[in-house]
Amino acid sequence: MDAGAGGQGDREGHRGAVLANPDLDDPARAAGLEQAASRPPRHRTRPGGHRQVGEKGVAAHKKSARRRGAWICFQDESGFSLLPVVRATWAPRGQTPVLTHRFSWKRLSMSGALAYRPDRSEAVFVFGIKEGAYNTASLIEFLTALLDHLDGQKVTLIWDGLPAHRSNDMKAWLATQRHWLRVEPLPGYAPDLNPMETVWGNVKARELANLCPDTIDEAHTAAQAGLERVGSSYQLCFNFLDHTGGLSL
Known part of the structure; x- marks a missing residue:
């Protein structure tokens, strides 16, 4: 990924430390997230379908991660563009809000990973x-950047069935990474078991909500601010996990 948010081509990956201070803001509460009852973070804290069957599958992955001493990591992708993410808002009575925006085919993609100790x-x-x-x-x-950020420690990666996740090139690469990485698929009928889905919803309900930027760089700056906000809150990261419906580690 090329350095610099204003450059051409791929954007640079951004990673930030997760602070120990809980940061439950109004959008998080509006999304129905409840405060998790977890232990205080230690010095290294950083940054529907058939629910019953899905939970059994994830539970098996948790046991495997404990045996291997691995992180449990949920990964997902999302995207945004100059088209506004329309959300309900306030306006004077009788004055319907109007969003005026530019149309552009240019689109940005986000990839994120939430990793937890069992x-x-x-x-x-x-x-x-x-x-x-x-x-x-x-x-x-x-x-590869995730591996570097976790200091080369073992990971159990849980993700969906995106074609890029199942390509022959990806399978060939994963076969060379078995010393640290084990991949488990999410049930195709239960994307809501992935806490990353809640991350995207949270950012799009706040930083990207009703945003009508003039340039794609303005949209990039807003999305980055939202993702950094998520990464700065230890408590919020666990709230996203708990919001998946009882998949407590």
Whole structure:
């Protein structure tokens, strides 16, 4: 990923420390997130479908991660453009809000990973923003950055069935990474089991809500601010996990 938010091509990945101070803001509460009852973070804290069947699958992955001493990591992608993310807002009575925006085919993509210790002692949030969609090559680059951010420790990666996740090139690369990485698919009928889905909803309900930027760089700046806000809150990261419906570690 090229350095600099204003450059051409892929954007640089951004990773930030997760602060120990809980930061439950109004949009999070509006999304129905409840404060998690977790232990205080230690010094290394950083940054529907058939629910019953899905939870059994994830529970097996948690046991495997504990045996391997691995992080449990949820990964997902999302996107945005100059088109506003329309959300309900306030306006004087009789004056319907009107969003005026430019139309552009240019689109930015976000890739994010929420990683947790099975004992809930630590949380890490890693994200990247780039132009265009994430393909196999850029996802491999993102996962390599994740490995570096976790100091080369073992990871159980849980993600969906995106074609780039199942490509032959991705399978070949994953086969060379078995010393640190184990991949488990989410049930195709239960994307709501992935806490990253709640991250995207939270950012789009706040920083990107009704945003009508003139340039794609303005949209990039707003999305980055939202993702950094998520990464700065240890408590918020665990609230996203708990919001998936009882998948407590």
